[in-house]
Amino acid sequence: MLTLLLLIPIAAEHKALLLERYRIIEAPDAASRAAALAAQAAAIDLVLTNGAVGFSAAEIAACPRLKLLAAIGAGYENLALDAARERGVVVCNGAGTNDDCVADHALALLLASVRALPQLGAALRQGVWRDDLPLFPSFAGRRLGVLGFGAIGRKIAHRAAAFGMVIGYHSRRPRADAADSGDTRYFDSAVALAAWADDLVVATPGGAATKHIVDSGVLAALGPGGHLVNIARGSCVDTAALAAALQAGQIAGAALDVYESEPQPPQALVKLPNVILTPHVAGWSPQSIRGSVTNFIANVDAWQRGEPLPTPL
DSSP, X not given: OEEEEEOSOOOHHHHXXXXXXXXXXXXXXXXXXXXXXXXXXXXOOEEEEOTTTOBOHHHHHTXXXXXXXEESSXXXXXXXXXXXXXXXOEEEOOTXXXXXXXXXXXXXXXXXXXXXXXXXXXHHHTTXXXXXXXXXXXXXXXXXEEEOOSHHHHHHHHXXXXXXOEEEEEXXXXXXXXXXXSSEEEOSSHHHHHHHOSEEEEOOOOSGXXXXXXXXXXXXXHOTTOEEEEOSOGXXXXXXXXXXXXXXXXXXXXXXXXXXXXXXXXXXXXXXXXXXXXXXXXXXXXXXXXXXHHHHHHHHHHHHHTOOOSSBO
């Protein structure tokens, strides 16, 4: 039986799928991870982690039997890919397994922010009725900028188009399949996209290339009626610049599922009334987690058979 080092928390019902096939070493925090590697590195065949938790070159070197390294979700920014490949370790991720869930959450955050659902709920609890409250925009005709137009970005655009929103996007280059998400317009920079858009959703990969891609300049371009949603990586948004823009009324609101300070909440944002925060759960649902686990198993099975992996990196 293969030995799996499991570096992320997982529900019992999904862990059971793994226990049927592998001997599991659970190490969901830094202390247990260090202890597991110190005591059992020589027994580890497989590692299941995620993009944020990662797995380093030194850790790969410490595991002489390691054959397959996997990220449970789409992100893989902290996996030492070069070190893995040099060692002949197969690497895969969970691309596509939670795209719908993330896109659903992004639209939920955007709706809640633009329609001010938390603020309206708080006002009602304080005895304030609608006649004494401001009006908030509807979606039809509103311009949505999608920053990053991969599979998740396109699903977000498709959902937003169903609300009657007009879609623009920025990615490294125009995409031939952009029209699959409805009528779209390409912009060659994040600033240009933000200047055109009423609202901006960040759906780009993490990593050095996109660090603080949403900075003070992008926020200024988005403007005082704009809302920012981030379901990508916390590093994509300059938290200090966002806090300053919100406090100054430079943008209208923000709804974030990811933070630079994870797993700690962003202290500069937590007390602001025009911010919605969720604890990095956009890709988490019973369906998506089960799909991610079964996808991991399918990758391991394919590797054992000597076949191409379903979702290789």
